Amino acid sequence: xxxxxxxxxxxxxxxxxxxxxxxxxxxxxMLPVVDKPAIQYxxxxxxxxxxxxxxxxLGRNKNNISNHFDSVPELESNLANKGDHxxxxxxxxxxxxxxxxxxxxxxxxGLGHAVLRSRNHVGDSTFAxxxxxxLIDVRDTLLTKMIDENQKSGxxxxxxxxxxxxxxxxxxxxxxEATDDPDVVRVTGLVEKPKKEDAPSNFAVIGRYVLNxxxxxxxxxxxxxxxxxxxxxxxxxxxxxxxxxxGVVFRGRRYxxxxxxxxxxxxxxxxxxxxxxxxxxxxxLKDFASQL
Ligand code: UTP
Numbered sequence: 319x320x321x322x323x324x325x326x327x328x329x330x331x332x333x334x335x336x337x338x339x340x341x342x343x344x345x346x347x348m349l350p351v352v353d354k355p356a357i358q359y360x361x362x363x364x365x366x367x368x369x370x371x372x373x374x375x376l377g378r379n380k381n382n383i384s385n386h387f388d389s390v391p392e393l394e395s396n397l398a399n400k401g402d403h404x405x406x407x408x409x410x411x412x413x414x415x416x417x418x419x420x421x422x423x424x425x426x427x428g429l430g431h432a433v434l435r436s437r438n439h440v441g442d443s444t445f446a447x448x449x450x451x452x453l454i455d456v457r458d459t460l461l462t463k464m465i466d467e468n469q470k471s472g473x474x475x476x477x478x479x480x481x482x483x484x485x486x487x488x489x490x491x492x493x494x495e496a497t498d499d500p501d502v503v504r505v506t507g508l509v510e511k512p513k514k515e516d517a518p519s520n521f522a523v524i525g526r527y528v529l530n531x532x533x534x535x536x537x538x539x540x541x542x543x544x545x546x547x548x549x550x551x552x553x554x555x556x557x558x559x560x561x562x563x564x565g566v567v568f569r570g571r572r573y574x575x576x577x578x579x580x581x582x583x584x585x586x587x588x589x590x591x592x593x594x595x596x597x598x599x600x601x602x603l604k605d606f607a608s609q610l
Contacts, residue, residue: 322469323371324528325440326364329432330357330450331377331423336576346576347450348382352589355386356575357450358412364448365416367461373419373439374450375432380422387418428547433529434537442531444468447550449525451576453584458570461526467502467564468528474557476505477526478565479572483514489522490551492565505563510544510551521565523551524572533557 334346341349347357357374364372376383390409397406419439423432433447446461454460464475478492490510494503507518527550536553543549557563573584589595590603 452525493518
């Protein structure tokens with residue numbers, strides 16, 4: 319738990335084109351990971367780090383997400399009448415997690431633009447951003463460490479993960495300097511989706527941020543960058559060279575559910591670790607793998 323409560327923003331307004339046609343009528347953040355939509359894991363992670371006020375940025379197909387965090391009286395009374403308390407608990411859990419608010423992005427003009435849509439709700443305070451398709455395993459705390467680092471230094475904090483240099487072109491890449499803490503680096507520069515030969519390091523920016531409100535003024539004047547989108551990375555680059563940005567290096571389990579192969583890995587890993595599904599799944603998986 320942290321001393322000062324902050325709000326969280328979860329952008330979930332991207333087009334999710336890598337998952338078409340599954341994402342034609344449903345946001346990718348609602349794809350089920352075992353038996354919960356990806357975004358529910360992300361909300362649970364925010365709550366576990368002490369956050370109780372969450373703003374979700376919605377795009378098209380907005381109702382899917384807002385309905386998930388709302389109650390469904392007919393389903394709840396049906397389960398209650400049957401005495402199916404376990405399923406009733408699972409249906410009600412998302413509605414009881416936190417104080418959840420919604421705002422529309424309108425047009426998907428980029429992650430930076432989505433974050434800017436949270437300005438009225440967040441106001442002049444530090445806030446967390448968690449990408450709705452990026453899962454951090456509950457057993458590996460990351461956000462709590464980032465909030466602590468922000469509270470100690472007063473600086474914006476981003477999450478970094480070392481990736482194979484062959485994959486750095488899919489991420490924002492950070493130029494970094496070491497600090498006294500092996501898990502914390504000073505970020506001296508950022509570049510969005512660089513070619514392998516142009517990447518300043520193989521430290522990739524992953525989907526957790528603790529941002530100072532000064533980022534909003536920068537985003538207001540950030541021009542479209544890579545892919546014609548308003549990039550959060552470009553605004554963070556400006557912050558890195560002005561007031562400074564820290565990076566927390568994450569070495570735990572992360573699942574990018576916006577990517578098809580990572581999505582499948584997430585389901586297999588999470589299901590095989592579960593007490594209710596693992597005992598049946600694990601021997602089957604071993605047998606399946608031995609035939610590959
Ligand atoms: P991605 O680049 O992974 O999302 O954005 P995308 O554009 O939907 O994915 P593909 O490449 O077409 O499959 C990272 C995060 O930012 C959100 C997305 O929902 C995702 O959580 N996002 C992106 C927005 O909310 N608005 C945008 O305009 C762009």
